[in-house]
Amino acid sequence: MSLPLFFILILTTFSFLLSPAPTAATARTPQTQKQSDTPTPAPWPEQFHALLFMNYSNSLSMIDLWYDWPRGRNFNIIHDQLAHGGPPLFNLEWNNGTSFFYTLQEPLRCRSAQLDVGVLRPNWLDGATYLGRAHVNGFLCDAWTKADFIWYYQDVESSRPVKWVFYTGRTAHVMTFEVGAVLDDAAWQAPVYCFHKNDTDTTKEEQPQKSDNALTINHNRLIQHKKKEHHAHKLSTFLINQL
Numbered sequence: 001m002s003l004p005l006f007f008i009l010i011l012t013t014f015s016f017l018l019s020p021a022p023t024a025a026t027a028r029t030p031q032t033q034k035q036s037d038t039p040t041p042a043p044w045p046e047q048f049h050a051l052l053f054m055n056y057s058n059s060l061s062m063i064d065l066w067y068d069w070p071r072g073r074n075f076n077i078i079h080d081q082l083a084h085g086g087p088p089l090f091n092l093e094w095n096n097g098t099s100f101f102y103t104l105q106e107p108l109r110c111r112s113a114q115l116d117v118g119v120l121r122p123n124w125l126d127g128a129t130y131l132g133r134a135h136v137n138g139f140l141c142d143a144w145t146k147a148d149f150i151w152y153y154q155d156v157e158s159s160r161p162v163k164w165v166f167y168t169g170r171t172a173h174v175m176t177f178e179v180g181a182v183l184d185d186a187a188w189q190a191p192v193y194c195f196h197k198n199d200t201d202t203t204k205e206e207q208p209q210k211s212d213n214a215l216t217i218n219h220n221r222l223i224q225h226k227k228k229e230h231h232a233h234k235l236s237t238f239l240i241n242q243l
């Protein structure tokens with residue numbers, strides 16, 4: 001190999017390795033933003049209702065998701081297949097970090113948690129890493145991953161989410177997505193037994209739980225997700241600050 005060719009190869013290799021850096025630098029300048037053709041995830045609408053079909057290691061459930069960012073609240077109403085885990089579970093999250101997990105049918109239960117993270121922000125996917133395109137459930141999707149926490153698939157045509165997969169393998173298939181739908185205020189009221197000081201099921205922070213009921217499992221899973229999500233957010237902020 002001749003010496004000049006050797007240098008050209010070296011230079012090509014380096015400019016390939018360094019190519020993300022100029023992209024990051026140009027992203028700061030609004031005029032040059034159009035040069036970047038890496039798709040970014042659509043922010044979540046400020047309010048929506050989605051019906052999610054969930055699969056967690058063959059354990060299936062439907063979740064009614066009511067996302068309401070302006071009012072600082074998020075609701076997951078979880079129906080296990082054929083009520084395997086008992087009555088529907090209501091998971092109500094407030095932006096002040098308080099989460100409630102309860103049933104409205106026998107057996108009446110309520111658990112609460114205080115976390116240092118609130119409801120997901122509409123732009124929570126900012127900074128996600130683009131993975132390319134894939135066919136998912138019959139839709140051509142753009143795919144991203146964020147901080148080893150979530151893999152997210154969005155319909156190329158409509159920009160609606162089609163599917164997401166948590167790092168645990170828990171998968172959500174988005175069956176309906178009604179932008180602007182809002183659940184009545186009355187439905188957001190946690191039942192009175194969530195506020196009884198003598199309720200032994202009410203815990204302040206996560207505690208190792210021995211019971212294997214669905215309420216506890218979902219409660220602990222939520223806390224794990226929240227912690228990881230918090231970590232993911234910190235990580236992305238950290239990376240953004242490095243640019």
Ligand SMILES: *[C@@H]1O[C@H](CO)[C@@H](O)[C@H](O)[C@H]1NC(C)=O
Nearest residue numbers: 055056057058059060169171
């Ligand atoms: C649920 O996920 C498992 C993999 O964890 C897969 O084998 C199974 O086919 C899925 N079931 C449905 C109904 O999607």
Ligand SMILES: *[C@@H]1O[C@H](CO)[C@@H](O)[C@H](O)[C@H]1NC(C)=O
Nearest residue numbers: 094095096097098099114190
């Ligand atoms: C957070 O807000 C909810 C709903 O208003 C309320 O029930 C809960 O007590 C609040 N938590 C804290 C720690 O203030």
Ligand SMILES: *[C@@H]1O[C@H](CO)[C@@H](O)[C@H](O)[C@H]1NC(C)=O
Nearest residue numbers: 192193195196197198199200
């Ligand atoms: C908890 O207190 C409420 C009233 O404050 C009472 O009605 C209920 O019976 C109590 N529950 C237990 C398990 O002591």
